[in-house]
Amino acid sequence: MTFNSLNTIIDDIFLILRDNNISESENLSRIQVEQWIHQYRAYLIKQDLDKGRDINPSYIQTLGPLHISKVSTCGVPNGFHYISDKELPKFIDLHFGTGLVSVKDMYGNLIQVGTETKARYQTSRKYTCNDYIAYVKDNHLYLNGPGDLEYVQIEGVLEDPTKAGDCFDYDDVYPVPANLIPVIKDMIFKRELDIMLKVPSDTTNNSTNDVKTN
Incomplete structure (x- = not known):
């Protein structure tokens, strides 16, 4: 023990x-x-x-691999959003955001973490329109961006570590x-x-x- x-x-x-x-x-x-x-x-x-x-770092736990499913995004050329198949555990609610620390693809590449509003305008940005962006909504992880993703890994601070x-x-x-x-x-x-x-x-x-x- x-x-x-x-x-x-x-x-x-x-x-x-x-x-x-x-x-x-x-x-x-x-x-x-x-x-x-x-x-x-x-x-x-x-x-x-x-x-x-x-x-x-003692606060942080790793979740995943987390399977995500692709859904086409209406009105966004070559754009997709992804939704985690399973609900996420509850992150600690902080004054400046949530306890979601990072999202990575299965190669260890960092994916930008933001809000739903920021994700909505991501494709309109000149230099970062092709970057992935992730956010939490209704206890699920959402990601916007091009290409193909199937699994991601999350790091965060949970209310209940178990x-x-x-x-x-x-x-x-x-x-x-x-x-x-x-x-x-x-x-x-x-x-x-x-x-x-x-x-x-x-x-x-x-x-x-x-x-x-x-």
């Missing part, structure tokens, strides 16, 4: 909460703790990036800098678990949630 993985973060929270004595009849759900971790991670990242700072793909590993490094993990834990204890810390724990480890009353 890797340190600073999602599983180890959840385990640490339970061990601290129950004073290293987690019972089989524990009421608190691991799923609930996991959701808190994702939410406070997203909150801290948004706070950081809304200040205009560069994106920490949605990056079917093979997310709970024992791999969680996509957040190590220095933020204690902050996330502290926020969960102060904002979510403060009351629970004051409630007697099931120390007899049975199905009836018995507590010792010394």
Whole structure:
């Protein structure tokens, strides 16, 4: 198991909460703790990036290869737009845009990331009319441009890192800098678990949630 993985973060929270004595009849759900971790991670990242700072590589995850389908674009000579077959996971919503960082073709070439409005006028530009441009709309990736594309790869900052793909590993490094993990834990204890810390724990480890009353 890797340190600073999602599983180890959840385990640490339970061990601290129950004073290293987690019972089989524990009421608190691991799923609930996991959701808190994702939410406070997203909150801290948004706070950081809304200040205009560069994106920490620890935040970024890779999605793909992502299959896209070609659809002819009415009124655009030699123009096509492409739509991802599958919906994208939700990117972090930032003050200056979304958490979509980059789009690449399968040769590793960068594709410009913009907005739907910018993409609409791309073919009218003198020097970049033949360049691809990508944007997110209705939870799908759209691309405008000439030629033939079939797959792309995406890099971005997701609200829920586990949605990056079917093979997310709970024992791999969680996509957040190590220095933020204690902050996330502290926020969960102060904002979510403060009351629970004051409630007697099931120390007899049975199905009836018995507590010792010394």
